[in-house]
Amino acid sequence: MKILLSLILLFSFPNTYMEIQTIRESSFVIVNKANNKLAYIKEGKVIEIFPVGTGKSNELTPEGVFTFIVKAKNPYYRKGNIPGGDPRNPLGSRWIGFDANGTDGRIYGVHGTNAPWSIGKYISNGCVRMKNSDVERLYELIPLQSKIIITMSSKSFKQLAKEYSKL
Numbered sequence: 001m002k003i004l005l006s007l008i009l010l011f012s013f014p015n016t017y018m019e020i021q022t023i024r025e026s027s028f029v030i031v032n033k034a035n036n037k038l039a040y041i042k043e044g045k046v047i048e049i050f051p052v053g054t055g056k057s058n059e060l061t062p063e064g065v066f067t068f069i070v071k072a073k074n075p076y077y078r079k080g081n082i083p084g085g086d087p088r089n090p091l092g093s094r095w096i097g098f099d100a101n102g103t104d105g106r107i108y109g110v111h112g113t114n115a116p117w118s119i120g121k122y123i124s125n126g127c128v129r130m131k132n133s134d135v136e137r138l139y140e141l142i143p144l145q146s147k148i149i150i151t152m153s154s155k156s157f158k159q160l161a162k163e164y165s166k167l
Contacts, residue, residue, distance in 0.1 A: 028147040028167070029068075029110070029138070030160050031128050033061060036120050038110070038128065039157040040141055044165040046157045050138070052110075053118045053129035060126040062100040062108065063150050065167065070097035070105030071144060090114055093132045094139040098148050100126075110148070111135060 027042045033054045040048045055061035074084030075095035082089045092112020097105030112132035113119070119131055128150075130138065149164050 027142060028149065028164065029142060030157060030164065031061075031110075031148065031150045032157070032160070033058065033063070033150065033152045034154060036122070037157070038130065038138075039161070040138060041157075041161045041165070042141075044161055046161055047141075048137075049157060050130055050134045051120045053113070053121050053123045055124050055126050056122055058152065061124065061128065061150060062126070063152060064100070065164075066098040066100050066108075066148050066150070068096050068098050068105070068142060068144055068146050068148055070109070071095065071139060072097075073139075075111065087114060092130075092135060094135040096135070096139060096142065100150075110138065 027040070030039045030041060031052060031054070036052050036054055038050045038052045039046050072084075072095040074093060075089075075091045076082070076084050077089045077091050080088070080090070090113060092114060095109050095111045097107075097109040099105055100108040108126055110128040110130060112135040113129045116131050118129055123129070147164075147167060149160070151160065153160060
């Protein structure tokens with residue numbers, strides 16, 4: 001089905017299809033759990049680096065190459081039945097969900113927080129936390145279907161960007 005849709009888009013709107021592909025493939029995110037930083041990469045270059053919070057233990061935030069598949073403004077927090085926009089909502093102002101461990105983008109995500117003091121710490125249950133202002137910026141920059149690479153590495157973001165730009 002995905003191939004058929006791609007072919008329809010390619011033949012019906014060749015320029016639009018190629019622009020979507022180029023945008024998606026030219027930007028991605030790297031999260032390095034070794035230093036709790038997230039880098040936004042565009043066209044193989046490190047554009048911005050943000051501090052983040054990751055899992056309380058190393059295995060909670062999964063490592064690998066995943067795809068952003070869900071975006072939400074003022075996300076609803078299901079576990080606590082807290083509406084989006086509520087100051088008690090631990091997901092903050094944005095949710096950018098990815099498909100780690102075969103999930104649907106609603107379990108693992110990059111999101112804001114109502115506890116900005118937690119940024120830079122190993123504190124989450126698996127998600128990647130950002131300051132609300134930072135995740136709002138990333139939300140606007142990163143398109144759906146972009147990749148997120150989560151690693152534990154001593155390499156620089158410049159080195160990692162070069163390695164992963166070949167994906």
